Amino acid sequence: MPRLHLRFYLALLGSLLLFTAMALVLLHLDGAPANCHRVHVLLSLPALAVVISVLAYPIARRLTLRMERLQYAVESLGAGDLSARVAVEGNDEVAHLADSFNRAARRIEELVGAHKRLLANASHELRTPLARVRMAVELMKESADPMRKAGLVQDIAELDLLIDEILLASRLDAVAEPDVAEDIDLLALAAEECARYRDVQLDGTPVVVRGDPRLLRRLLRNLLENAQRHGVAPIAVRLARHASSAEIVVSDQGPAIPDDQSRHLFEPFYRRADSKGGGAGLGLALVRQIARRHGGNARYVATDDGNNSFVVDLPI
Numbered sequence: 001m002p003r004l005h006l007r008f009y010l011a012l013l014g015s016l017l018l019f020t021a022m023a024l025v026l027l028h029l030d031g032a033p034a035n036c037h038r039v040h041v042l043l044s045l046p047a048l049a050v051v052i053s054v055l056a057y058p059i060a061r062r063l064t065l066r067m068e069r070l071q072y073a074v075e076s077l078g079a080g081d082l083s084a085r086v087a088v089e090g091n092d093e094v095a096h097l098a099d100s101f102n103r104a105a106r107r108i109e110e111l112v113g114a115h116k117r118l119l120a121n122a123s124h125e126l127r128t129p130l131a132r133v134r135m136a137v138e139l140m141k142e143s144a145d146p147m148r149k150a151g152l153v154q155d156i157a158e159l160d161l162l163i164d165e166i167l168l169a170s171r172l173d174a175v176a177e178p179d180v181a182e183d184i185d186l187l188a189l190a191a192e193e194c195a196r197y198r199d200v201q202l203d204g205t206p207v208v209v210r211g212d213p214r215l216l217r218r219l220l221r222n223l224l225e226n227a228q229r230h231g232v233a234p235i236a237v238r239l240a241r242h243a244s245s246a247e248i249v250v251s252d253q254g255p256a257i258p259d260d261q262s263r264h265l266f267e268p269f270y271r272r273a274d275s276k277g278g279g280a281g282l283g284l285a286l287v288r289q290i291a292r293r294h295g296g297n298a299r300y301v302a303t304d305d306g307n308n309s310f311v312v313d314l315p316i
Helices: 004-027 035-077 092-139 148-173 188-192 215-229 281-291
Strands: 183-185 200-203 208-211 235-241 245-255 297-301 309-315
Touching: 035 092, 035 208, 092 148, 183 215, 183 297, 188 200, 188 215, 188 235, 188 245, 208 215, 208 309, 215 235, 215 245, 215 281, 215 309, 281 297, 281 309
Parallel strands: 200 235
Antiparallel strands: 183 208, 235 245, 245 309, 297 309
C-alpha cells in the first residue's frame, strides 16, 4: 500500500498531467478558425479544471475523513471518555496512527480503572480496623487519660472523614452522570448547612438547580468547613441568579492567598504550608468535582478588599 504522502503526490501529479494533456489536445485541434479555436480552448480549460477537481475530491475526502475521525476520538479521550476508539482503515500512516492511539487509549483506560479500584478497595478495607479502634476507645476505662482519649477520638474522626472523601472522589471519577437528578432550592439547602456553623451570614435570592441534593449539600459543607478551618470569621455565603447559571460565593475575612498557592487549591491532597487547620486536602477537590459533575465549575477569587472568596457556578 503506498504511503500517505505518496498517494497525495501521485494524485496531484496525475491531475496536473491530465490537465496538461487535455490542454495540448485542445490546442492542436484542426478544422476550426484560429479565433474560434482560442474561444473553445478558453471555455474548455475551466470546465476541464472543474472535472478534474470533482474527480480528485473523493480521494482527498476519504483521506481527510479518516483524520477527522481520529481527531474526534482524541478530543473525546481528552474530554474524559476513556472508551473512545477509532476504526483502523488501510495500511498507511493514518492507519498506523489510529492503531497507536487505540493501544494508548486502552492502556490509559486500564491504568485509570486499576487506580480507581485500588482507591475504592483500600478505602473499604480501612473501615474494618477503624471500627475496631473506635470500639476499643469506647471500651476504655474511665481511668484512661482524658487527653489521650480525646486525641484518639479526634484522630479516628479525621481518618473516617478521609476515607469517606476518598470513596466519594473515586465514585465521582467512576460514574460520569449524577445518580440522582431533581429540582433543588439552593437557598434552602444553604440555609440548612449554614445553621450548623457559627459566624456564618447567608444572603441571596432563591434559585432552583437540577442535580443530586446529597452531592450539592456536600459541596456547600466542604466550602463552609474550608472557611472555618483556614479562613477568618465572619463567613459570608451569597447566592445569586444569573441568566443561565446560579452562583454560590463563600467568603471569609482572611488574607488573600498568593497566586502561586491559589492555583493549586483544588488539587487533591494539596495543603498550604501556612495552613492553620487540619484536613487531608480533599475538600476543595471534591467541591470542583461535584460542580463539574453538575455542568459547572469552582474557582478561587481574591476580593477587592484583599480577602478570600470561593465561587461555584452551576447551570440552571
